[in-house]
Amino acid sequence: MKLRFAPSPTGMLHVGNARQAIANALFARRHKAAFQLRIDDTDTARSKETYAEAIRTDLSWLGIAWSETFSQTERLDRYAAAIATLKRSGRLYPCFETEQELAAKREMRIRQRKPPIYDRAMLKMTHEQRAQAEANGKVPYWRFRLSDEIRAWADMVMGSCSVKLTAISDPVLVRADGTVLYTLASVVDDLETGVTHIIRGEDHITNTGVQIDIAEALGARADRFRFAHLPLLLDEGGGKLSKRFDSLSLKTLRQDGVEASALVSYLARLGSSDDPEPLDFDALAASYDLSRISKSAARFDMRQLLALNRRVLAQTGFDAVRNRLPEGATEAFWIAIRGNIELFSEARHWWDVTHGDITPPVQDEDRAYLAQTVDLLPPEPWDIQTWATWTAEIKAATGRSGKALFRPLRLALTGEEHGPELRDLLPLIGADRVRTRLTVGG
Numbered sequence: 078m079k080l081r082f083a084p085s086p087t088g089m090l091h092v093g094n095a096r097q098a099i100a101n102a103l104f105a106r107r108h109k110a111a112f113q114l115r116i117d118d119t120d121t122a123r124s125k126e127t128y129a130e131a132i133r134t135d136l137s138w139l140g141i142a143w144s145e146t147f148s149q150t151e152r153l154d155r156y157a158a159a160i161a162t163l164k165r166s167g168r169l170y171p172c173f174e175t176e177q178e179l180a181a182k183r184e185m186r187i188r189q190r191k192p193p194i195y196d197r198a199m200l201k202m203t204h205e206q207r208a209q210a211e212a213n214g215k216v217p218y219w220r221f222r223l224s225d226e227i228r229a230w231a232d233m234v235m236g237s238c239s240v241k242l243t244a245i246s247d248p249v250l251v252r253a254d255g256t257v258l259y260t261l262a263s264v265v266d267d268l269e270t271g272v273t274h275i276i277r278g279e280d281h282i283t284n285t286g287v288q289i290d291i292a293e294a295l296g297a298r299a300d301r302f303r304f305a306h307l308p309l310l311l312d313e314g315g316g317k318l319s320k321r322f323d324s325l326s327l328k329t330l331r332q333d334g335v336e337a338s339a340l341v342s343y344l345a346r347l348g349s350s351d352d353p354e355p356l357d358f359d360a361l362a363a364s365y366d367l368s369r370i371s372k373s374a375a376r377f378d379m380r381q382l383l384a385l386n387r388r389v390l391a392q393t394g395f396d397a398v399r400n401r402l403p404e405g406a407t408e409a410f411w412i413a414i415r416g417n418i419e420l421f422s423e424a425r426h427w428w429d430v431t432h433g434d435i436t437p438p439v440q441d442e443d444r445a446y447l448a449q450t451v452d453l454l455p456p457e458p459w460d461i462q463t464w465a466t467w468t469a470e471i472k473a474a475t476g477r478s479g480k481a482l483f484r485p486l487r488l489a490l491t492g493e494e495h496g497p498e499l500r501d502l503l504p505l506i507g508a509d510r511v512r513t514r515l516t517v518g519g
């Protein structure tokens with residue numbers, strides 16, 4: 078069994094692309110199958126090596142490893158061989174119509190209420206007419222003559238699918254400059270490198286009918302591949318995601334400090350009957366089931382991702398983050414704050430609160446109360462019990478309780494209304510800073 082993820086290096090991967098990469102990688106892991114990363118760079122005008130490099134960086138960040146990788150431009154000789162085969166069998170035929178001629182024909186067909194598909198005029202061209210066109214300096218591009226089959230398959234997500242080939246135009250597989258189109262290159266690669274399962278976006282469903290036809294023309298059985306088409310992911314406004322506009326790119330999310338494992342957990346289960354849970358790759362793979370994915374488009378929701386990110390951070394151990402924490406941060410610091418941050422970058426703020434010289438705002442009406450609490454501070458060394466001891470003393474001495482007791486302390490010590498348990502923060506802040514903050518301006 079072999080799966081593949083085959084992005085084109087024409088921009089930064091977005092969360093929609095990532096959903097496919099993750100689906101393939103999880104399915105491969107679950108079934109102990111090989112996983113290929115193929116860079117679909119046949120569109121040389123738009124493909125860039127820097128994007129291919131960025132794709133590898135993004136996938137590695139997600140924790141996705143591949144067992145083999147190649148770029149399509151490394152295999153041009155294989156596509157040339159397939160082109161020769163299809164020409165020999167008469168399935169590829171030369172065409173000379175210009176874009177304008179085709180557009181005019183399309184318009185005419187629409188006016189005649191016929192489906193606006195290619196009329197195969199060039200199939201009827203005689204040898205003489207072709208020789209004449211070439212003598213006039215025209216260079217042909219090549220279309221694949223589709224069969225008149227209805228290509229059907231049992232899709233692992235969409236259920237039974239079919240594409241009526243007589244309702245679509247014969248696709249161009251070779252451009253006039255001799256370069257091959259993705260539609261053919263993809264089939265040649267999948268056949269020759271032993272891919273068995275193809276998981277991709279539903280934007281490829283029509284392609285699938287065509288590709289089954291091409292595969293058969295190249296000698297494969299029509300049921301050679303198993304397919305799964307996942308619905309497209311939309312942005313929060315319901316709009317299309319595009320590599321070209323850098324929308325919701327993995328790079329941006331990474332720079333914003335989203336945890337890779339939160340993103341993987343989120344995308345693995347988004348639009349499925351299983352709720353997103355903060356699970357590691359193996360646990361996600363063990364429960365990964367394409368039949369639980371919904372057939373309708375899913376929307377990416379930043380708030381849901383951040384909620385999951387928070388849960389992931391809350392269960393992340395110190396060893397996994399120690400290199401990313403501020404210099405000197407201890408396990409006690411991480412344990413104290415990890416349940417109170419949405420993004421890892423907020424750790425810096427709590428580091429400043431516990432170890433920096435912040436000046437929290439003190440309300441005038443709290444000054445006298447805070448000054449009183451300083452005198453009640455227990456002697457050092459402080460530990461996790463100190464907070465309870467201190468606040469019990471305060472309660473006894475002032476008669477305050479609940480919000481009236483705690484709120485001014487939290488505000489004065491951290492500058493925030495909410496945050497990690499003060500029981501944990503107090504020993505981290507330490508007696509000197511605590512005294513200073515309680516007496517500021519007093």
Ligand SMILES: Nc1ncnc2c1ncn2[C@@H]1O[C@H](COP(=O)(O)OP(=O)(O)OP(=O)(O)O)[C@@H](O)[C@H]1O
Pocket residue numbers: 083084085086087088092093094095096097276277278279280281308309310311317318319320321
């Ligand atoms: N919005 C989306 N949601 C889910 N999957 C998507 C989305 N857009 C593309 N894909 C899938 O991502 C995979 C990689 O495809 P590809 O590199 O061609 O991406 P693309 O965004 O369609 O690119 P381009 O903008 O260059 O056409 C394919 O399986 C494709 O179906």
